[in-house]
Each structure stands twice: as C-alpha cells, then as structure tokens.
Amino acid sequence: MKQSILALAGLTLAACSNEPSLLDRHVTAMGGEAALESVNAIRLELDITEPTFNVRGVYQAERPDSMRVDIYVGENRVFSEGLDDGAGWQMFADGSIEATSPEGTLALLRGLHGNLYGAHEYAALGHTITEGEPAEIDGVVYPTLDFLMSDGFEERLYLDPETFLPVRDRSEYALHPDVNPDQEFHETRRSEFTMIEGVMFPMLQETVDLRTGEVVQTVRIVSVEINPEFEPGVFAMPSEE
Secondary structure: OOOOOOOOOOOOOOOOOOOOOHHHHHHHHHOOHHHHHOOOEEEEEEEEEEOOEEEEEEEEEEOOOEEEEEEEEOOEEEEEEEEEOOEEEEEEOOOOEEEOOHHHHHHHHHHHHHHHOOHHHHHHHOOEEEEOOOEEEOOEEEOEEEEEOOOOOEEEEEEOOOOOOEEEEEEEEOOOOOOOOOOEEEEEEEEEEEEEOOEEEEEEEEEEEOOOOOEEEEEEEEEEEEOOOOOOOOOOOOOOO
16 A cells, blocks of 8 residues: 555745745645544545556554554455554465564555644654745646655655645655565656545545556545544454464
8 A cells, every 4th residue: 555545744834924835725725724633533445456456445544553454355355454553564365464564664654644644733743844846747837845754754745736735746665565665756646636524535546657657556535434433453463363
C-alpha cells in the first residue's frame, strides 16, 4: 500500500501578511481545522489494482498510531499488515506472522499520519513542510509544499491553483518495501474529491512510475466511515493461525 490512500499534508509557515497562507488555504480546502481534528478513526473500503492483480482492501486506523489493512481476493484474506501502538506486523495468507521491516513500519506510520491528521497538525508530529516554488506540469502552474518528515522522508505536494486541494505528489520510495525494497520515483494523482462529514476525500488515486510512465497502482475508495467503533484488539498483532 502506498503510504498514503488520502494525503492530508502539513507545514509550519510564519505569517508575513494578512493574506491566508498556503497552509490556511489548503486546510480550508480539506474541510477546516475543526473537521480534520474530529477524525480520530477511519475505515475505508478500497478497490486496488496493480499491473498483475486486482484486490479489495479494508483500511482501518485510529489515532495516535494504530492501523491495519486487510487484503482480499474474493472472500479470501490473502494479506494483512498493521501497527500495534506503532509496532509493525504483517500476516500472510497461511496465517504466519512477521514483524515488518523498519522501512515498512515507517511507511505504515506515514500513511496513518496522512489519513488521520490535518495539515496544521503535522508540526506537532515532528514533520517540517515549507512552501516550495510554483511548478508547471502539463501547462498548469501548481503551488507546492515540500515535506520533510521526521524520519527523513521527502515529498512534494502539488496543490490545485484554484481549489488548493492536493492533486499530485512526487517522492521516491518502494511501493511495497517488504516485498521489493527498490525505490522508484513516483507521482500520485488524486481526483474525484468528495466531502464526507465535512472532510474532503480523493476517491480516486493513480500512482505512476515517472521513470517509465507506467501506472503501478490505482486505488479507488469505495466507502468511507469516520470514527467507527472497532472491535477490541483489532489492531493488535495477531497470533499464529
């Protein structure tokens, strides 16, 4: 899974005028501080397509650092991974359990931050984001935010110049670090933004390998549930089946 299915960015910028900062505009576009901070937990049903397969995913996460995603082919669970209070684990189709690699654990945590926290909350998580230079792609000039995450991961977010929604991001990473650790330069393109309970969600995300032009992953959000009640122990590392 990509680190991040909704990508809610963050930054710290000094106010230098009475005009809203890029942070202010972005946070407002995503629903505003109060709405974003009200998302304490989330459950997403996902349709995930990669070049060699199509699967269904159920992503569940809860502040501050617990999540799991279960992958199904038909009705059969074929893979799961999660964070148990920040400790990464993965469970295979046969029920065997392993800890995720350090990079795999960090990727899950970055994704959780992207899915549950608003832009204005990122500084408190130890991340630093600065306003980048405007960038032109396919004839559109995008305002940009440059991320430096607390673990050293770097990413550039491209905001729609009219809506300030996060329509593209670019970064170098392994799509599935515990399967293939090779890093590639990816762009994720987000569209079909929909407001659900006051928060914007990109219902379609396409990730492209910018070196080859190949679409390596398409994720469609099928359903969104905000602040669901979870079964006790849902995020705990499973025992061997």
